[in-house]
Amino acid sequence: MADDNKVIIPIGPQHPSLDEPASFTVTLSGERVDNVVIGIGYNHRGLEKACESRTYVQDLYIVERVCGICSHSHTSAFCMGVEQLAGVTVPDRAEYIRAIVAELERLHSHLLWLGVAGHEIGFDTLFMYTWRDREKVLDLLAAIGGNRINYSVNTFGGVRRDLDESIFAKITATLNELEKQINYYLELAQTELTLKARLSGIGCLSKEDALKFGATGPVLRAAGVAQDIRTAEPYGAYKNFEVNVITHTAADVFGRTAVRILEMLESIRIIRHCIKEMPEGAILAKVPRRIPEGEVIVRMEAPRGENIHYIRSNGTDKPDRIRVRAPSEANWHGMQHMLKGEYLADVPISIAAIDPCYSCTDRAITVNSDGTRKVTDWQSIRKYGIDWYKKRGLDMADIRLERGV
Amino acid sequence: MDLIRKASQWASGKSPWILHFNAGACNGCDIEVVDCVTPRYDLERFGVVKQGSPRHADVLICTGAVTLQTRDRLKQIYEQMPEPKRVIAVGTCACTGGVFDGCYCVTGGIDTVIPVDVYVPGCAVRPDEIISAVERALSLKTDGEGDKK
Ligand code: SF4
Numbered sequence: 001m002a003d004d005n006k007v008i009i010p011i012g013p014q015h016p017s018l019d020e021p022a023s024f025t026v027t028l029s030g031e032r033v034d035n036v037v038i039g040i041g042y043n044h045r046g047l048e049k050a051c052e053s054r055t056y057v058q059d060l061y062i063v064e065r066v067c068g069i070c071s072h073s074h075t076s077a078f079c080m081g082v083e084q085l086a087g088v089t090v091p092d093r094a095e096y097i098r099a100i101v102a103e104l105e106r107l108h109s110h111l112l113w114l115g116v117a118g119h120e121i122g123f124d125t126l127f128m129y130t131w132r133d134r135e136k137v138l139d140l141l142a143a144i145g146g147n148r149i150n151y152s153v154n155t156f157g158g159v160r161r162d163l164d165e166s167i168f169a170k171i172t173a174t175l176n177e178l179e180k181q182i183n184y185y186l187e188l189a190q191t192e193l194t195l196k197a198r199l200s201g202i203g204c205l206s207k208e209d210a211l212k213f214g215a216t217g218p219v220l221r222a223a224g225v226a227q228d229i230r231t232a233e234p235y236g237a238y239k240n241f242e243v244n245v246i247t248h249t250a251a252d253v254f255g256r257t258a259v260r261i262l263e264m265l266e267s268i269r270i271i272r273h274c275i276k277e278m279p280e281g282a283i284l285a286k287v288p289r290r291i292p293e294g295e296v297i298v299r300m301e302a303p304r305g306e307n308i309h310y311i312r313s314n315g316t317d318k319p320d321r322i323r324v325r326a327p328s329e330a331n332w333h334g335m336q337h338m339l340k341g342e343y344l345a346d347v348p349i350s351i352a353a354i355d356p357c358y359s360c361t362d363r364a365i366t367v368n369s370d371g372t373r374k375v376t377d378w379q380s381i382r383k384y385g386i387d388w389y390k391k392r393g394l395d396m397a398d399i400r401l402e403r404g405v
Numbered sequence: 406m407d408l409i410r411k412a413s414q415w416a417s418g419k420s421p422w423i424l425h426f427n428a429g430a431c432n433g434c435d436i437e438v439v440d441c442v443t444p445r446y447d448l449e450r451f452g453v454v455k456q457g458s459p460r461h462a463d464v465l466i467c468t469g470a471v472t473l474q475t476r477d478r479l480k481q482i483y484e485q486m487p488e489p490k491r492v493i494a495v496g497t498c499a500c501t502g503g504v505f506d507g508c509y510c511v512t513g514g515i516d517t518v519i520p521v522d523v524y525v526p527g528c529a530v531r532p533d534e535i536i537s538a539v540e541r542a543l544s545l546k547t548d549g550e551g552d553k554k
Contacts, residue, residue, distance in 0.1 A: 043472060044510050
């Protein structure tokens with residue numbers, strides 16, 4: 001227990017609504033956060049080790065299940081690595097299909113995030129709206145890969161399924177609807193003062209700190225660093241066209257929201273471009289079963305940031321070592337710094353703002369300095385935050401939304 | 406006693422509260438569970454409410470192969486739930502371990518730790534299947550018939 005005026009709140013490691021478990025031990029000094037200790041690893045399943053005892057093709061399915069939200073990103077990185085080791089060139093058409101699916105994945109992931117962020121600040125209407133829109137993206141992914149999640153579009157040397165005109169038409173129609181909605185969310189974020197007041201100035205991570213802690217993805221770009229692997233080190237179809245890197249100078253939760261919304265519009269532009277420029281030809285190149293000896297590092301831009309895969313091959317049909325550095329892993333490091341000096345009420349949204357693959361609490365125990373214990377949970381903390389702001393005049397229920405498409 | 410049981414069964418059939426626990430899933434099934442409460446599927450129109458405390462829950466929805474880190478907590482949560490309780494294993498990896506079977510940090514399906522009433526295979530499970538599983542769990546007699554092994 002900390003010294004006199006400090007209160008320690010352990011949050012975690014189970015969350016009633018979302019994602020993976022993680023625990024946070026928050027030390028408070030008055031209402032301000034003094035220190036946070038983050039405990040992760042509840043979801044450690046030992047995938048990297050499991051990959052070593054299975055063949056590359058089997059590994060593809062394991063790697064896809066590193067994360068169900070960015071499943072395509074992980075298989076893309078893994079496939080690119082294996083293809084590089086095997087010296088195989090992927091047909092252009094397959095690269096473009098991969099890019100389309102990757103951008104659809106970014107759309108669904110960012111919509112998901114926007115909803116979760118809305119939920120954490122007590123703006124559940126936004127949650128319902130964005131998740132309703134997200135269904136449309138999932139429909140497209142299901143039409144492309146046959147499954148709403150873990151669509152297994154990638155395989156070594158290309159993609160499993162070709163896309164035809166009817167799917168392109170479907171995608172275009174959906175994108176038109178989505179664009180309208182996303183523009184509306186953008187307008188909402190820019191003009192709705194309640195939202196702006198609630199999100200501005202919290203969870204700050206300055207440019208220097210973001211670089212120092214190795215933040216990545218929207219967290220880094222919201223701090224004003226124009227870093228995106230799609231332009232910094234183009235891969236696949238991204239070699240053939242420009243991607244506009246979205247940045248923001250706010251370096252807080254509001255900035256991250258703006259970056260993600262604008263990135264969705266950019267994704268829509270990229271998908272349209274890919275459909276227009278879609279090359280003809282094969283979708284699959286032959287890859288040998290045994291992968292030649294060697295090692296490779298692949299970087300690619302997942303919805304949450306830079307995703308790195310390392311593969312070492314020993315010339316057999318099983319990899320010698322696989323290492324996955326998912327983007328959330330990089331973003332955790334800045335978290336402690338980000339939360340220092342924040343109000344307890346801002347903790348939920350600040351944590352949610354890095355879009356971690358996390359899941360938190362069921363029970364949080366408040367230990368007062370006099371030794372009394374109080375059992376609360378993540379929802380109460382979330383509710384505490386919402387009420388805290390309501391008392392100060394920021395009530396998300398005041399925001400009226402249009403019905404939308 | 407019998408009367409109380411009957412009454413609680415009748416009541417929970419009308420408006421069951423569900424608790425969701427991620428025991429080591431890939432998130433795929435978890436977002437589908439959350440999807441159930443969003444406008445397209447809207448589980449809440451059946452009176453089903455998703456909430457956070459095991460002490461208030463009638464149905465436990467478990468996703469994922471159980472990892473060593475979450476094993477004890479899963480057991481704890483199950484024990485904290487009041488009778489009659491039902492458990493739904495959502496996803497192939499919750500049913501059998503799925504692709505994670507044999508990983509050094511995974512004990513296997515949910516039923517390696519707590520008894521399961523309804524198994525829903527699929528990777529990822531679709532929200533409509535989750536809804537039908539909830540409905541099936543509620544129609545089970547609480548004396549443990551069902552898919553139980
Ligand atoms: S069943 Fe599949 S999608 Fe569901 S949690 Fe397990 S691995 Fe993920």
